[in-house]
Amino acid sequence: MAIITYRDALNQALREEMERDDRVFLMGEEVAVYQGAYKVSKGLLQEFGEMRVVDTPIAELGFAGVGVGAAMVGLRPIIEFMTWNFAVLAFDQILNSASKMLYMSGGQYNMPIVFRGPSGAALQLAAQHSQAFESWLMHIPGIKVVTPATPYDAKGLLKSSIRDDNPVCFLEGEMLYNTKGEVPEEEYVIPLGKAELKREGDHCSIITNGKMALVAMNVADTLAKEGIRCDVVDLRTVRPMDVEAITTSVRKTNRAVVLEEGWKMAGIGAQIVDFIQRDCFDHLDAPVVRVHQADVPMPYAKNLERAAKPDAAKTIAAVKKVMYLDGGEK
Amino acid sequence: MAIITYRDALNQALREEMERDDRVFLMGEEVAVYQGAYKVSKGLLQEFGEMRVVDTPIAELGFAGVGVGAAMVGLRPIIEFMTWNFAVLAFDQILNSASKMLYMSGGQYNMPIVFRGPSGAALQLAAQHSQAFESWLMHIPGIKVVTPATPYDAKGLLKSSIRDDNPVCFLEGEMLYNTKGEVPEEEYVIPLGKAELKREGDHCSIITNGKMALVAMNVADTLAKEGIRCDVVDLRTVRPMDVEAITTSVRKTNRAVVLEEGWKMAGIGAQIVDFIQRDCFDHLDAPVVRVHQADVPMPYAKNLERAAKPDAAKTIAAVKKVMYLDGGEK
Amino acid sequence: MAKKKSVTRARATGKSAKADAAAVDAVRGDVELRLELLHSMLLQRRFEEKSAEAYALGKIGGFCHLYIGQEAVSTGTISLLRPDDYVITTYRDHGHALARGMSPRGIMAELFGRADGVAGGKGGSMHLFDRNLNFLGGHGIVGAHVPIATGVGFAIKYRGGDQVCLCFMGESVVNTGAFHEALNMASLWHLPVIYVIENNRYGMGTALERASSIHDIYERAASYDMARAMVDGQDVFAVREAFSEALTRARTEQLPTLLEIRTYRFMGHSMSDAVSGTYRTKAELDEHVKRDPIVLLRAMMQEAGEIDDAAMAKMDEEIKAVVQDSWDFADQSPEPPLEALYEDVLVDTTSDAREEATV
Amino acid sequence: MAKKKSVTRARATGKSAKADAAAVDAVRGDVELRLELLHSMLLQRRFEEKSAEAYALGKIGGFCHLYIGQEAVSTGTISLLRPDDYVITTYRDHGHALARGMSPRGIMAELFGRADGVAGGKGGSMHLFDRNLNFLGGHGIVGAHVPIATGVGFAIKYRGGDQVCLCFMGESVVNTGAFHEALNMASLWHLPVIYVIENNRYGMGTALERASSIHDIYERAASYDMARAMVDGQDVFAVREAFSEALTRARTEQLPTLLEIRTYRFMGHSMSDAVSGTYRTKAELDEHVKRDPIVLLRAMMQEAGEIDDAAMAKMDEEIKAVVQDSWDFADQSPEPPLEALYEDVLVDTTSDAREEATV
């Protein structure tokens, strides 16, 4: 297996799927001539030409709608948002057009479209550029929501998302593009809707997704040295959610920490807690503890940003808390 | 006390606050000449003139931004969305401008602005016109979110929202405008962030907000006849959330049903469950059960719509389920 | 994307470009066609009168926006389309659907919320769709379908086809951001989309002049270097003439056009809105009703001896029977089964499992 | 809202309206003023050169967008404002903040993310705000601040004041829906807002011609019946002249203006973007750098004998000292206290508790 970056894994997925199916095209700001604001689309313009790799004006609402229209009549658009922060301008097209078209038309018009781009906080980008959007997106029936953590997952899940005949919101970690991992040379896909147990242990379950899965794996490795064994359930797809993977783990460990990148109120973590308390009520030895971003807009200053973000230390404290150990979060 | 409609209660609140403070103005589609799409602003144009009751083009993003600008320099805008379904187009201004301005400016620019309008499903308006938005809005730090159920609450809470120096999203029930209730002749306000116990009972807590509070009260009354006594906690403000009111009730009843208007995934109900399991873990005799809209876009057909919506029958079944009684939801 | 070459030449305003005018004029001699146009318009009229009746009886629920008074726009444009062209519109979609040939039964059953409705009762009045007719739906968020139309144009060009996408909208739409973003891209990329503004002078209760900073709204096209024209929307032939030019431009040059077609809505905005009184006077309404597009066409044909009272009455009877049949059909159609609630949320296919869709 | 009367007269394009030109021309004789303009521009330049240094050392983090090359726009416009006027801009905001008189110390400390920054370290480079200067911030979502500016204009009119709101934006903004909605309302309602497009020819790596269907983007104003002009942005006097006309129009007639000021950015889009190579050539860059606005002004003054090398060097030394002082100040400023994380999310006042804000 080759060791490649998350960015290159995505780039491979795009290239392979565009080669495989000439209805697939990529559209967004700076995807073509500039080779992508984060270089995810590097080389694609040269390979596929300007009809299939299309630079747009700054018009998120407009070009998301262009994607919806193209998908209605048989193309398979991949709409790149430079970051999901700007996609808010286009949420009407996701919520009111893409997610509802099949239903409103009584099953006539399905929507094979992928909306993708970086989500979540990078470093010191301040309030308007540092948001995680899975909690909002997963609220919507009629779409799927995918948040890969590793290069392997990124490639396999993006390929499945492009082949899916439904609208898929694909959230990449802005901080993950340079991370590396093993990716097979041969073709593979990863089914949407399946979690992966990324670490195994019987003391506590850490349920998480996206960039936070890396934090969780670190935490599990660190705690293993102290003799604390954690399951790390990486949901990968957050809608539909693999509830069975969550409950199987919690029924084994009897304790759970939910680690999420974004804000707390009505966040993805709350939903996971709901599934756990509903399905594992008699198995829980302690309340589920959530680790999330501080409930404030993201500050710019380095120290404040660090304090605002969920991290390994906070997660370790949470694990210790659900295990009623010293050093646990009070 | 006079018995008036929810619509008139809101109208009184607008009128009184506009009389009290000439920085307050109302802006939105059809608020002036047409007297409001739902007639909430009836008579205000005639009383306050066209500078303070302002019809806009169909430009939700634009006029929400106009409100933000006016609020930055000392006015107190009330921005009416004809319905919150259309407000999605303006969420960038709520999420990225209004909610973050104070923080990004290091405390310099607060935002005394109210965004208001009907939210939630009415009757057979189909997928694009039938959405409840509290779950999305309450996710955002830097704003308050209010969902009054009765004429009394509507008036008192709207007056507080207009006087508040922060951005407030005020979600009216599209189905509530014609409902009636007692409203004092004399001036009163209701503090934001305080729930109200609308029914008292010690068998089960029903936690809810907005239009669903009426359903919950009905359910409590019905069940009372069967000898089942329910607390009905109407949150009224969903951000900040009155967690103490929730936990006080659940510690008393040891059982809880959460009744919400919108979709389930990462919905307000999930957050309430999270608070309950965290703070009442040892008090719970059964998993919390949620009642919510079916996890699908809203269908048009009368029978399907009825099946999709949360209602009294479903809530009764949920109460019986958490009480392990016959007739409970399976 | 193909770069823009010099297009100034090709971009004369609709007023001066006379592309297909001759072809259209030839049509004026075609009685058959005129009868078809009259039939199309009258079907829309009678169907909606019946819908209003059904609404009053509670057989139709929710919002219901009638098109009465504007029929020359739907008929004048759609009558020139090919079956493989696309149509997309707003919530005020009954007229367009009928003009495109959607089954009155299927539409009425949809309005009644029944299983045999075109969308199985899930869409209702505002969301009529018919894949077989390339009818891409009624859409409820003002402005939102305009970029979707641009996307359809993009797909046509992507496949190298010569179809066009016809996009209807109300005049309020020109003030939305979606309109602006969509038209800029359509022009920048040379897409075969015809944007038809049905300027009926009001967006709900707001007169155009109170919402738009310019009043000749077709001139907004100048901001996009787009061909444009203003058209009398009560004269079905004027509509056809202007649309025919736009059609040629789209088919042969893949260039978009903005048409402002001036018309009037004879009913309230929706069933709950009074016909006149709040935002427009009875006198104004009466003035406009004089230019009823159906009356105008009929009068012209009668004058030319192409139709007489008896023939007219016969056509009307036939249409009324069709409409009554659609009512009966809808009335007998069952409610959708409850399982349908959870169907059509997602499909379970992937690109491997579906045959190639045709654009 | 006050209805629009006939405004065609008042709406001549900026090119022909010569309102305050005489007053502005008089200025050309004012050496004092010229020195001030030079000082303002040079301060921006040196400050940003220093910022680039600090960024390279990791003292500044996140995104950082330099304004180098565009200084004649900020200086030419803001130098004509009154203290009670308002300024609002994008993430590329250092130049505007300095031109408006924001303290270099406060700005540099903000860039360093320190407690003494103008926003207490919470905003950073993209979000400079100063309430005392009516500086309404740098904003990060492209287009979003344009309706906010319209709202400020609305508030001015609401209070009956004669202030104006000056709104800067990049040329990409003209393709956003927010721009369209905001300008339509400003014109419809007659609001005293001056929209200044700093057309530096690229939005990140996208040349204007690849994003906008028209290339003379000030002509977009025609869609809103708004006064407009195109201006040479490297000549601070040309900027002042055009802006002065717009200012008069806003102050005395409460009418908005759209100015397209053509300029060039000498650096990459942000610190991570190469100065040239991907989307523009070195040759193009070099060509534009020849028209450095500071060099042009200096040359003109030198020719007129208004400044010599020694005076220039002195001014530069003084400015460099100010900039170095801002660095030292920022460097010594503490990190914000951790409690600050939870502050400024909400205020706990109501309208009863705050004194009347002044518009």
Ligand SMILES: Cc1ncc(C[n+]2csc(CCOP(=O)(O)OP(=O)(O)O)c2C)c(N)n1
């Ligand atoms: C974004 C949005 N805002 C508001 C509405 C509510 N609304 C529905 S129709 C309408 C008026 C539209 O007028 P126009 O575009 O002229 O079309 P017409 O109804 O006259 O055919 C409004 C305001 C909506 N559906 N979507």
Ligand SMILES: Cc1ncc(C[n+]2csc(CCOP(=O)(O)OP(=O)(O)O)c2C)c(N)n1
């Ligand atoms: C809505 C939105 N989309 C995309 C971005 C990312 N972005 C930041 S600056 C920029 C280019 C803006 O160019 P222009 O308006 O010309 O201003 P300039 O940077 O040249 O000053 C882009 C695409 C954003 N911040 N907001």
Ligand SMILES: [Mg+2]
């Ligand atoms: Mg209209």
Ligand SMILES: [Mg+2]
């Ligand atoms: Mg630029």
